[in-house]
Amino acid sequence: MAGSIGSALMATPRVLAFDVFGTVVDWRSGIARDSSRFLAQISRSDIDSAAFADKWRGRYQPAMAEVRNSVRPFVVLDVLHREMLEGTLFEHGIDARAVDPVVLDDWSRAWHRLDPWPDAVIGLTRLKMRYPIVTLSNGNIALMLEIARRGRLPWDAILGAEVIRAYKPDAQAYLGTAAILDALPAELCLVAAHHSDLAAARRSGLLTAYVDRPMEYGGAAAPDRDQHQEWEWRADSLTDLADQLGCD
Template sequence: MAGSIGSTLMATPRVLAFDVFGTVVDWRSGIARDSSRFLAEISRSDIDSATFADNWRKRYQPAMAEVRDSRRPFVILDVLHREMLEGVLSEYGINPRAIEPDLLVDWTRAWHRLEPWPDAVVGLTRLKMRYPIVTLSNGNIALMLDVARHGGLPWDAILGAEVTRAYKPAAEAYLGTAAILDVSPADLCLVAAHHSDLAAARASGLLTAFVNRPMEYGGAEAPDRDQRQEWEWRADGLTDLADQLGCH
């Protein structure tokens, strides 16, 4: 158990909102697995699929920044994922237009088939006994629904970027979610494995719970480690968080 910070002084959240990619589901293993299959189909098994997954993910924040900074209208994450995939393929000297369109669609939908971390379903189920649990993800609704159905994730509601029309870490992503739930920001707790996400949530007035996922990047250090703070809760998984929040 990682332990909480100053738990006797903290307010109890009314709602728990969860980041999903990396916090609840293991994106890297899933994207590497599916990419290995698709790379073989286009005769490029020489490309390391885990590195391919990392390179795809590296395009995530820059793609959303285009929307956050109003350089393009809002589009859902499925659209951005397809654009990111085509960009990564081009990096490897592969012309996306030379690939069957249906294969590219299925490859993009690898993000819909991600597996939960081993503690996720049990932890969420326990937390749900005491708190409403919702997504606060940059994933669009159809994407989050497929991930939930695939992995048995028991959300009370699927919220996030498509609902607020704002990508994290924009303040509206957090404040808009609180407004939709009819709670004050101080009554909403973001649960996330990413310090940058939690820092933005805290700046918007939310409570914060950090979940340690040391294998999210295959054991490599997280890119946002410099934004680490003393979060209200710090847990080694969702069952640990359930213990700390009294969900037995």
């Protein structure tokens, strides 16, 4: 158990809202697994699939920044994932136009086929016994729904970027979610494995719970480690968080 920071003195949250990629599901292993198969199909097994996954994910924030900065209208993450895939292929000297569109479509949907971390389902199930649990993800609804059904994730509601029409860490992503839930920002707790996400949530008035996922980047240091703060709760897993929040 990692322990919490003064949690006994804090108000209990009314609702728990979860980041999904990296916090609840292991994106890197899933994207590497599928990319290995597709790279073989296009005769590029020489490319390391885990490194390919990292480069694909590395385009995530820049792609969303164009929407946040009004460079382009809002589009769902599935659209951005396809564009990010084409950009990653180009980075490896592969022209996406030369790849079968059916293959590209299936490859870009690798994000729909991610598996939960081993503690995720039991942890969420325990937390749900006491709190409403919702997604607060940049993933679109169809994407989140497929991940949930594949992994048996017991969400009470799927919320996030597509519902609010804003990508995290835009403040509206957090405040809009609280409003939809008829909750004050301070009654909503973001659960995430990313310090940058939690920092933005805290600036918007939310409670914060950090879940450590040391293998999210394959054991490498997280890119936002410099944004670490003393969060209201800090846990080693979702089952540890359930223990700290008094969930049987």
